[in-house]
Amino acid sequence: MAKQRRIYRCSSCGRVHSQWMGKCSQCDEWNTLVEDIVQETRAVRAVKPGNNEPIPLGSVASSPFMRKKCGMPELDRVLGGGIVEGSLVLIGGDPGIGKSTIMLQMANSLAASGMRILYVSGEESAIQLKLRSERLGIVSDDILVYPEVMLEEIRRQIAALRPDIVIIDSIQSVFSSQIDAPPGSVSQIREGAGMFMEIAKGMNTVVFVVGHVTKEGWIAGPKMLEHMVDTVLYFEGDASGVYRILRAVKNRFGTSGEIGVFEMKSTGLIEVSDPSSIFINGLGGDVPGSAVMATVEGSRAFVVEVQSLVSRTTYSMPKRISIGSDQSRLSVLLAVLEKRAGVVLSHSDVVVNIAGGMRVAEPAVDLAVVMAIASSALDKPLQRGTVCVGEIGLGGELRPVNHMEFRLREALRTGFTRALIPASNSGSLSSVNGMDLVPIAHVGDALRTFSR
Numbered sequence: 212m213a214k215q216r217r218i219y220r221c222s223s224c225g226r227v228h229s230q231w232m233g234k235c236s237q238c239d240e241w242n243t244l245v246e247d248i249v250q251e252t253r254a255v256r257a258v259k260p261g262n263n264e265p266i267p268l269g270s271v272a273s274s275p276f277m278r279k280k281c282g283m284p285e286l287d288r289v290l291g292g293g294i295v296e297g298s299l300v301l302i303g304g305d306p307g308i309g310k311s312t313i314m315l316q317m318a319n320s321l322a323a324s325g326m327r328i329l330y331v332s333g334e335e336s337a338i339q340l341k342l343r344s345e346r347l348g349i350v351s352d353d354i355l356v357y358p359e360v361m362l363e364e365i366r367r368q369i370a371a372l373r374p375d376i377v378i379i380d381s382i383q384s385v386f387s388s389q390i391d392a393p394p395g396s397v398s399q400i401r402e403g404a405g406m407f408m409e410i411a412k413g414m415n416t417v418v419f420v421v422g423h424v425t426k427e428g429w430i431a432g433p434k435m436l437e438h439m440v441d442t443v444l445y446f447e448g449d450a451s452g453v454y455r456i457l458r459a460v461k462n463r464f465g466t467s468g469e470i471g472v473f474e475m476k477s478t479g480l481i482e483v484s485d486p487s488s489i490f491i492n493g494l495g496g497d498v499p500g501s502a503v504m505a506t507v508e509g510s511r512a513f514v515v516e517v518q519s520l521v522s523r524t525t526y527s528m529p530k531r532i533s534i535g536s537d538q539s540r541l542s543v544l545l546a547v548l549e550k551r552a553g554v555v556l557s558h559s560d561v562v563v564n565i566a567g568g569m570r571v572a573e574p575a576v577d578l579a580v581v582m583a584i585a586s587s588a589l590d591k592p593l594q595r596g597t598v599c600v601g602e603i604g605l606g607g608e609l610r611p612v613n614h615m616e617f618r619l620r621e622a623l624r625t626g627f628t629r630a631l632i633p634a635s636n637s638g639s640l641s642s643v644n645g646m647d648l649v650p651i652a653h654v655g656d657a658l659r660t661f662s663r
């Protein structure tokens with residue numbers, strides 16, 4: 212039997228201690244140490260140990276992996292073109308975001324193409340699953356519902372039934388009776404992930420594992436979980452809103468960064484094939500505090516609306532709230548606005564929001580954020596049909612952005628005819644017919660476009 216070790220993990224800072232103590236020596240918090248049992252798990256490798264010889268790369272026989280479309284184009288895109296035989300996919304997201312819904316819809320679509328699916332439900336009873344399937348209009352005898360939480364039993368059933376697809380909902384609910392730790396603990400999650408990896412590689416089965424996220428938004432459990440699996444998908448969006456974004460943050464069989472967009476309805480998730488149509492509201496020019504940017508996610512470009520509200524603060528410390536874009540980046544941009552363009556907002560609360568529950572992490576959004584803030588502060592809308600793309604440096608200079616032509620073509624397609632872009636981009640850009648390009652060298656130049 213594998214060796215077990217007792218450790219004490221601080222629930223506040225995560226530091227591991229070899230013995231229990233009242234106060235964590237790292238974060239100085241009292242009574243935060245929680246006992247956990249870790250097991251020396253066998254590493255799962257694609258290479259069998261021993262009897263291997265070095266071979267020239269050119270002589271390695273290539274065998275293309277088998278990919279199968281799951282029939283949901285937005286999900287197929289995120290998976291890199293479809294599901295790959297023998298792969299282990301982790302899908303994480305906030306409570307109630309729609310993880311079980313998308314898994315059931317995918318199961319239905321795959322069952323229609325003749326596959327057998329084992330849906331292991333550790334969180335919901337078979338009746339709860341049935342209620343969801345009735346709401347989604349799913350009835351298929353090729354989906355086997357299996358309410359079980361014990362890993363050894365799950366392995367036995369998979370070996371007996373040999374399904375094409377296994378869905379584990381969720382990794383936090385299953386446990387091994389061999390390990391003296393509660394379900395959801397680090398050692399149980401590691402054991403479960405190791406076992407599902409063995410099943411995926413050993414039986415050539417595709418295993419989808421649902422994972423909870425922590426309040427910081429990371430998949431709960433060891434980071435090693437994300438290293439072990441082939442693909443990590445995050446389901447994002449505001450659970451109270453209608454749009455959901457599925458993002459590939461890691462993919463051994465495709466591009467990471469690819470996104471799929473869905474609309475949550477009572478009948479299930481509906482795919483949105485043209486995201487630009489949902490993230491903007493007209494061509495702007497009506498309301499102050501709104502600027503549109505063209506972003507690139509994976510192989511797609513689309514336009515998103517950045518909204519801002521600047522109001523006089525009633526607090527000694529003005530509030531800075533950023534929803535859908537980087538909070539610390541907002542502080543940097545406000546400092547640049549003050550120091551390089553003389554726009555002082557130290558007595559104002561500033562809220563920035565990317566409309567539609569979208570999250571934009573790339574710095575190319577900087578110019579749109581600054582223009583939305585300035586538009587709200589000046590109470591002047593941007594000229595109708597304007598799109599803003601550019602990164603802003605600490606000196607207030609506009610820095611070039613990649614895929615500019617791709618972005619501008621998408622903006623043009625959706626009706627935008629004027630683009631504020633970094634001057635350093637305009638040199639290398641071949642003309643985009645129908646788009647009036649306004650090269651901007653400095654953030655101050657961008658603000659002057661308001662008075663034109």
Ligand SMILES: Nc1ncnc2c1ncn2[C@@H]1O[C@H](COP(=O)(O)OP(=O)(O)OP(=O)(O)O)[C@@H](O)[C@H]1O
Nearest residue numbers: 304305306307308309310311312313450475476477
């Ligand atoms: N009757 C309904 N009409 C419309 N939408 C519904 C209805 N019931 C559920 N939903 C939507 O489905 C979501 C729950 O989906 P689901 O159970 O798939 O989420 P989950 O991510 O699996 O949640 P959990 O973390 O609890 O397992 C709700 O937040 C809601 O948006």
Ligand SMILES: [Mg+2]
Nearest residue numbers: 310311334380
């Ligand atoms: Mg669920």
